Amino acid sequence: MKKIMDEFKDLELKLTPQRLAILGLILDKPGRHPSAEEIFSKVKEDYPSISLATIYNTLDVLTKKGRLVEITIDSKKKHYESNLDPHHHIVCTCCGKIGDVWDEELIKKLPVSDVGDFEVQGWHINFSGICKDCREKQGNN
Amino acid sequence: MKKIMDEFKDLELKLTPQRLAILGLILDKPGRHPSAEEIFSKVKEDYPSISLATIYNTLDVLTKKGRLVEITIDSKKKHYESNLDPHHHIVCTCCGKIGDVWDEELIKKLPVSDVGDFEVQGWHINFSGICKDCREKQGNN
DNA sequence: CTCTCAAGTAAGAATGATTCTAACGTAAGT
DNA sequence: ACTTACGTTAGAATCATTCTTACTTGAGAG
Numbered sequence: 001m002k003k004i005m006d007e008f009k010d011l012e013l014k015l016t017p018q019r020l021a022i023l024g025l026i027l028d029k030p031g032r033h034p035s036a037e038e039i040f041s042k043v044k045e046d047y048p049s050i051s052l053a054t055i056y057n058t059l060d061v062l063t064k065k066g067r068l069v070e071i072t073i074d075s076k077k078k079h080y081e082s083n084l085d086p087h088h089h090i091v092c093t094c095c096g097k098i099g100d101v102w103d104e105e106l107i108k109k110l111p112v113s114d115v116g117d118f119e120v121q122g123w124h125i126n127f128s129g130i131c132k133d134c135r136e137k138q139g140n141n
Numbered sequence: 142m143k144k145i146m147d148e149f150k151d152l153e154l155k156l157t158p159q160r161l162a163i164l165g166l167i168l169d170k171p172g173r174h175p176s177a178e179e180i181f182s183k184v185k186e187d188y189p190s191i192s193l194a195t196i197y198n199t200l201d202v203l204t205k206k207g208r209l210v211e212i213t214i215d216s217k218k219k220h221y222e223s224n225l226d227p228h229h230h231i232v233c234t235c236c237g238k239i240g241d242v243w244d245e246e247l248i249k250k251l252p253v254s255d256v257g258d259f260e261v262q263g264w265h266i267n268f269s270g271i272c273k274d275c276r277e278k279q280g281n282n
Numbered sequence: 283c284t285c286t287c288a289a290g291t292a293a294g295a296a297t298g299a300t301t302c303t304a305a306c307g308t309a310a311g312t
Numbered sequence: 313a314c315t316t317a318c319g320t321t322a323g324a325a326t327c328a329t330t331c332t333t334a335c336t337t338g339a340g341a342g
Contacts, residue, residue: 285342287341288337288339288340289338289339290335290336290337291335291337292334292335294331296330297330297331299328300325300327301326301327303324304324305320305321306319307319309317311315311316312313312314312315312316
């Protein structure tokens with residue numbers, strides 16, 4: 001309870017109940033990659049008056065401050081996560097669930113011979129596959 | 142001129158002037174990664190009566206038939222390309238321009254130690270960086 | 283050659299995610 | 313208590329995309 005309040009101090013962001021609820025929710029669900037709408041409906045349970053705009057504002061400011069990461073793996077909407085350790089993601093082609101992919105090799109280095117006229121700053125790998133749940137459901141057909 | 146018409150025959154798709162114009166445009170610009178809106182305004186020049194819905198329909202059917210690839214690297218909109226050879230992409234963090242990344246190693250194999258409960262089907266690497274144009278503009282400040 | 287039908291197209295409405303706007307609330311410092 | 317900057321809210325606005333409906337067209341049947 002103390003720790004998360006310090007996070008805002010460290011980030012030089014004003015601490016508000018809304019922000020506390022939003023970041024707290026995301027920190028509470030490691031391994032999840034919620035969208036703004038998902039965060040909105042969860043936070044709304046404990047904080048019925050919160051506005052979607054506040055969700056977007058908060059996600060935006062926390063992302064710009066580097067406390068959250070935006071994940072671009074779903075062409076329909078953005079997803080967010082709080083785990084800052086560099087890693088990659090996999091999306092289920094069946095249900096859309098997103099999972100983390102941890103691999104030392106793919107994080108430390110990535111040999112590239114040709115990036116044309118670009119100067120590389122970083123990279124992120126989007127894997128696709130089928131999750132366990134969907135594999136099991138397929139078996140039941 | 143003959144070749145592109147055969148493409149539709151091979152894909153078992155009815156050939157229409159609109160489809161011809163759309164695929165023709167994309168094939169004409171190798172290395173580009175246009176969005177639906179960009180394709181719309183270009184095709185509109187030669188085909189003023191075309192509808193955005195036709196653009197989306199055509200992109201959709203060509204993607205499903207495997208003749209086009211959808212690129213998810215820009216969280217704001219989808220981009221398309223006609224080059225089916227497996228490769229990756231890089232986006233300029235400054236202007237948003239998308240470039241191709243060709244690299245044998247990153248295409249053939251990709252060692253992964255942990256993908257949790259997922260069965261991997263494929264992967265795509267989103268690089269980020271700064272393009273030549275933007276680097277030059279920065280220098281002029 | 284004309285009819286019929288399936289598929290494609292056009293225009294605009296509908297949707298969904300995200301951003302913007304304007305008014306109100308709040309906490310810190312003078 | 314007063315000012316001020318920042319946050320929040322509700323709703324409007326925007327943008328990409330999808331959906332709906334009616335019109336068009338072309339290939340095959342007769």
